[in-house]
Amino acid sequence: MYAIIFDEHDLGNPVKRVTSVHRTRDSAEAELSEHRKTHGKKVEECNMRIVWVEKKIKTGDSVTPAQFETWRPGEPVPEGETHSDED
16 A cells, blocks of 8 residues: 655654555545645655555554665666665
């Protein structure tokens, strides 16, 4: 299932709080987009992101990096996401 997590990218705190759970990436992206509009945040400023989690979870749970992936296995990854921004 897809989850939106709160991720401050703090290596000292690997536990991430689940803010919402979705059956599809499209519904997760719609909610995250609405959140960004409501709070006036750009993608780079928002500490929330969409991840894929194999185990059953619910809003309010916590996950660690070992429990989630950025993309669901077998999911097509958009061309812009396959290359690093750094050279």
